[in-house]
Amino acid sequence: MKIGIDLGGTHIGAGLVNDKGDIIMRETVATSTDHEYTVVLDQIKTLIQKIQVQARNQYTITQVGIGIPGILTRDNTLILECPNLGWKKVALKKDLETLITLPVYMGNDASVAGIAENVYGSTKGYHNAVFMTIGTGVGGSIIINDQIITGVHGVASELGHMIITENYYDCNCGKNGCLETFSSATAIIKLAQQRISEGAKSTILKRASSQLKAINAKHVLDAAIEDQDPVGLECLESLATHLGIAIANLNDILDPEIFSIGGGVSQAGEKLLDVITQAVALRLTYPDIAVPKIVLAKLGNDAGIIGAAYLDQYV
Amino acid sequence: MKIGIDLGGTHIGAGLVNDKGDIIMRETVATSTDHEYTVVLDQIKTLIQKIQVQARNQYTITQVGIGIPGILTRDNTLILECPNLGWKKVALKKDLETLITLPVYMGNDASVAGIAENVYGSTKGYHNAVFMTIGTGVGGSIIINDQIITGVHGVASELGHMIITENYYDCNCGKNGCLETFSSATAIIKLAQQRISEGAKSTILKRASSQLKAINAKHVLDAAIEDQDPVGLECLESLATHLGIAIANLNDILDPEIFSIGGGVSQAGEKLLDVITQAVALRLTYPDIAVPKIVLAKLGNDAGIIGAAYLDQYV
Numbered sequence: 001m002k003i004g005i006d007l008g009g010t011h012i013g014a015g016l017v018n019d020k021g022d023i024i025m026r027e028t029v030a031t032s033t034d035h036e037y038t039v040v041l042d043q044i045k046t047l048i049q050k051i052q053v054q055a056r057n058q059y060t061i062t063q064v065g066i067g068i069p070g071i072l073t074r075d076n077t078l079i080l081e082c083p084n085l086g087w088k089k090v091a092l093k094k095d096l097e098t099l100i101t102l103p104v105y106m107g108n109d110a111s112v113a114g115i116a117e118n119v120y121g122s123t124k125g126y127h128n129a130v131f132m133t134i135g136t137g138v139g140g141s142i143i144i145n146d147q148i149i150t151g152v153h154g155v156a157s158e159l160g161h162m163i164i165t166e167n168y169y170d171c172n173c174g175k176n177g178c179l180e181t182f183s184s185a186t187a188i189i190k191l192a193q194q195r196i197s198e199g200a201k202s203t204i205l206k207r208a209s210s211q212l213k214a215i216n217a218k219h220v221l222d223a224a225i226e227d228q229d230p231v232g233l234e235c236l237e238s239l240a241t242h243l244g245i246a247i248a249n250l251n252d253i254l255d256p257e258i259f260s261i262g263g264g265v266s267q268a269g270e271k272l273l274d275v276i277t278q279a280v281a282l283r284l285t286y287p288d289i290a291v292p293k294i295v296l297a298k299l300g301n302d303a304g305i306i307g308a309a310y311l312d313q314y315v
Numbered sequence: 316m317k318i319g320i321d322l323g324g325t326h327i328g329a330g331l332v333n334d335k336g337d338i339i340m341r342e343t344v345a346t347s348t349d350h351e352y353t354v355v356l357d358q359i360k361t362l363i364q365k366i367q368v369q370a371r372n373q374y375t376i377t378q379v380g381i382g383i384p385g386i387l388t389r390d391n392t393l394i395l396e397c398p399n400l401g402w403k404k405v406a407l408k409k410d411l412e413t414l415i416t417l418p419v420y421m422g423n424d425a426s427v428a429g430i431a432e433n434v435y436g437s438t439k440g441y442h443n444a445v446f447m448t449i450g451t452g453v454g455g456s457i458i459i460n461d462q463i464i465t466g467v468h469g470v471a472s473e474l475g476h477m478i479i480t481e482n483y484y485d486c487n488c489g490k491n492g493c494l495e496t497f498s499s500a501t502a503i504i505k506l507a508q509q510r511i512s513e514g515a516k517s518t519i520l521k522r523a524s525s526q527l528k529a530i531n532a533k534h535v536l537d538a539a540i541e542d543q544d545p546v547g548l549e550c551l552e553s554l555a556t557h558l559g560i561a562i563a564n565l566n567d568i569l570d571p572e573i574f575s576i577g578g579g580v581s582q583a584g585e586k587l588l589d590v591i592t593q594a595v596a597l598r599l600t601y602p603d604i605a606v607p608k609i610v611l612a613k614l615g616n617d618a619g620i621i622g623a624a625y626l627d628q629y630v
Binding site: 080128142145147149150152158159162163165177248252256285289 | 473
């Protein structure tokens, strides 16, 4: 049995995960609002100890894995940057190992979600899989020959900042043309707001109670899929086309077996998947030889805990 | 000692390669003009036997490696397509192993060039390296943790057909926006011809003996570097900018230690490298954390033989 920990800016989730990928015990705590490292470290320790107490005499716990919303060193021992928590250069693995008696593994949160899908979800059984999470931004993880590609500086699989083509606004990272400025919740909300501001009629506004600022990605995608709303359809098409370019390029580079699309936006489901699959098909270099499977991710919020528990198998 | 074979549409080169990467014996033959498979197979066998005769009583030959200008199956045992030779689905490895008494390894020619640079050239000592060859088209090879990434269908590292942005002409592959329609010899010749046809004055035309159709990549790059010719500089800038986008994107995806630029265009040397390096620097997602080395390839025409001889170590 392994403990997986999903470390977030608002909550920390911990779970005891069995060898089938089921979470059989679970503990959660609100992340200390000041995000003070030593306080959060203590919170993590307490969560682990609570699970250890419950599991006592029943299960043997062999290790702890933690998904980190930030950048780690190549060997996954040091957190270099953790923007949501305001941390820089913290040795969470080492610090935690001195507090508990178990080995600790760390991994980037997108890597962890990709691992969870590979162990227990949409890419199970595939040795070469790319996972893309489409939410506020775009994250990813790449598994080649059953190993996570972390890169020599620990920042590989940074799929949201691939430059796709020129865009009408810059990315938060300072660059122009990043995938996540086209194919994220943020991007389609911005595009819908822009079109409606320009005078386009749309059911999106009604779905958002006539509040331009209240528009969310679900309003946009529901308008496209349920209402055939032109603005919604333009946003869906833009998201899918640019994601299609990114997937076709990744297919040229890595030629994996499967791509899995997760994150909040993926809840738009089969219609979204169809449009993405068509966009990719138009851009494949070897449509007769190398056509990847493209599927929706299966695991939701539990991916963070499940994937963290299995980190040791992929590093 | 190993034999490396560079199989091309016009010539077949074979060499005996020692463990320092030196070619110590060499044989060449003009490829049979009809490209008939059984004839070329016999030519390859004869080249190998000539080297075996010369090496007899002096060196032990353990294996043969062949660089193939085409697409192989994932396990590198079957040639799926070899456009320059007009071959489809030929079992060169198996056929050759029945004719000679040595194990035969095959690999894509761009992979082979990347291996040669890694064994004996510009990326020696690096475990994670991307090699890009910029000639008539753009090819590439990716080494991650000392292994060539071949992909599940054998077509990974197809770097020339990554879509970079919209272009004014379509690629031979049928897609629009492929890297090699911006950053290849063909692309800069086309752009120079277009500008001169539009009436731009340029020293390129003089270098090409006033023949628009005679313009080659060296004319364009020499005009840029030696004459500061505006058309030449526009072509150089276009090549470097789009290659810069490709390298920055590959850095986001793979985060390797080093990129090596080879092929005919790379003979433009340090000035070309400077412009490419600047183009990449502007587009890095983590300029403080993950800045790759970018270098020129060191090996020229011998890379095909040297890399082929070392194929067994990278598969």
